Amino acid sequence: MNRVEYEIPVRCRGIAVVLLKRFEDEYRVLLLRRSTPVLRGLWCYIGGGIEAGETSWEAAIREVREETGITKVDLYNSNKFDQFYSSADNYIYLAPVFVGYVNDDQDVALNHEHSEYRWMTFGEAIDSAAIPGNDEVLRFVEKHFVKRTPTEWLRAVPKG
Incomplete structure (x- = not known):
């Protein structure tokens, strides 16, 4: 009897920041409390979809701007x-995670997707x-982007 194997589709249509x-x-992490039906009331970092014609890093910058009002991020x-x-749709979702360093002069202005925000310690x-x-993800970011200086090779936005 021949067995037919089936692959679970992998979808990569979004980003996280x-x-x-x-x-x-000390560095603190921005978490946002969701106010929309998906994940309502839960604390999350920034995430969103990649729009037609965007690279993943362009989507990351746009999502940061839309969700927080922050316009300057390294x-x-x-x-x-x-x-x-x-399990409902039988697929694996992957989203590249970006890390953004925010300048002191950048304040948060939430959009309708979130009800509040907090700059938390990594433990919190x-x-x-x-x-x-x-x-x-947060432990990884702390290890590689707070306790160490990231290499220029990882810079997401091309210079020029």
């Missing part, structure tokens, strides 16, 4: 992915992050 801002002597590719399996953010796997 972890924003960092220095407060005195953006890096983290080389990490948000991921989950949708890891304890508050709603989706399994977000804690791993």
Whole structure:
């Protein structure tokens, strides 16, 4: 008897962004409380879809601007992915995670998707992050983007 194998589709249609801002002597992470039906009331970092004609880093910059009002961000590719399996639709979702350093003069202005925000310590953010796997992403970002200086090779926005 021949067995037919089936592949689970992988979809990569979105991005995630972890924003960092220095407060005195430590970096803090921006988490937003969702107010829309998807993930309502849960704390998350920035995420969103990639629109037609955009690169993933362009989508990351747009989503940061739309969700937080922040227009100046030093953006890096983290080389990490948000991921989950949708049992309802039988696919694996992957989203590249970007890390953005925010200048002191940038304030947050939330859009309709969120009800509040907090710049959290990494400990607070890891304890508050709603989706399994977000804690791993945050630990990774702390290790490679806070405790170390990222290499220019990871800079997301091309110079020029």
